[in-house]
Amino acid sequence: MNPRTIRTRLRTAAALALLALLPLLALTACGSGTGSGGTAAVGAQGSPAPTDDPVAAVREVPSVAALLPADVRKAGTLRVGSSIGFPPGAYYPNGTDKAPAGQDIDLADAVAKVLGVRLERQDASFPLLIQRFGELAIRVRAADALLATAASTVDAARADPTDDSAAEASIAVAAAKVTAAETAVEVGSALFEVAGTRAARDSLGLHRHWRDARTHTLHGPAGWKVQHIGRHVLGGTRPPRHGLL
Numbered sequence: 001m002n003p004r005t006i007r008t009r010l011r012t013a014a015a016l017a018l019l020a021l022l023p024l025l026a027l028t029a030c031g032s033g034t035g036s037g038g039t040a041a042v043g044a045q046g047s048p049a050p051t052d053d054p055v056a057a058v059r060e061v062p063s064v065a066a067l068l069p070a071d072v073r074k075a076g077t078l079r080v081g082s083s084i085g086f087p088p089g090a091y092y093p094n095g096t097d098k099a100p101a102g103q104d105i106d107l108a109d110a111v112a113k114v115l116g117v118r119l120e121r122q123d124a125s126f127p128l129l130i131q132r133f134g135e136l137a138i139r140v141r142a143a144d145a146l147l148a149t150a151a152s153t154v155d156a157a158r159a160d161p162t163d164d165s166a167a168e169a170s171i172a173v174a175a176a177k178v179t180a181a182e183t184a185v186e187v188g189s190a191l192f193e194v195a196g197t198r199a200a201r202d203s204l205g206l207h208r209h210w211r212d213a214r215t216h217t218l219h220g221p222a223g224w225k226v227q228h229i230g231r232h233v234l235g236g237t238r239p240p241r242h243g244l245l
Contacts, residue, residue: 059114060114072117078117079120081122082122088103108121132193140187142179146175146180147176150176154172166241167238167239170228174225174229184213185210185213187209187213228240
């Protein structure tokens with residue numbers, strides 16, 4: 001059985017296991033909040049662990065378990081990577097040296113029971129992935145902020161059209177365009193970096209975001225925009241009034 005078929009069967013089995021659990025999930029509370037409305041730190045005792053097993057009533061569903069790949073059924077183990085963060089999702093109620101608890105933990109345990117396998121949990125906090133998403137979010141926020149500044153500067157120049165106000169508007173628009181172009185290309189490329197090699201499959205069409213962004217950035221000479229911004233900052237030189245800026 002090839003890897004793609006194995007992944008498909010695993011996903012199908014997990015999805016059917018979740019469907020089998022819907023009645024139980026509707027009736028069972030698998031976790032609780034911090035109680036104070038705040039956010040607990042990782043490893044902190046945000047709320048006590050349940051005293052009983054929230055998924056004790058869950059049983060194996062043979063018709064669903066049969067969908068698992070043969071080697072997974074034979075091994076009897078399902079390995080799951082999860083991030084332990086905050087309640088009620090997944091957290092450490094009694095310290096990091098004790099078993100985790102929370103809704104995500106209970107749900108994974110219940111799926112394993114439906115599939116008739118033993119759950120092997122591995123910590124996967126993805127710190128570098130989270131870091132990269134944070135960096136990309138900052139880039140997008142910066143581009144949004146410069147666009148808003150450019151819009152207000154253009155409005156001000158229209159309300160009071162002078163050589164200085166027109167220059168300020170041109171510089172503000174140039175800064176927004178340069179930053180937006182760089183951000184769009186970076187985010188469009190980083191999409192594959194954070195999603196993995198399978199994200200490059202033609203059937204997903206995700207490459208079009210980078211291609212479209214790169215095509216649009218070719219219409220304006222970003223290098224000249226930066227040159228005029230630099231001259232304006234250092235010497236107060238007004239940029240030329242033409243569409244290239």
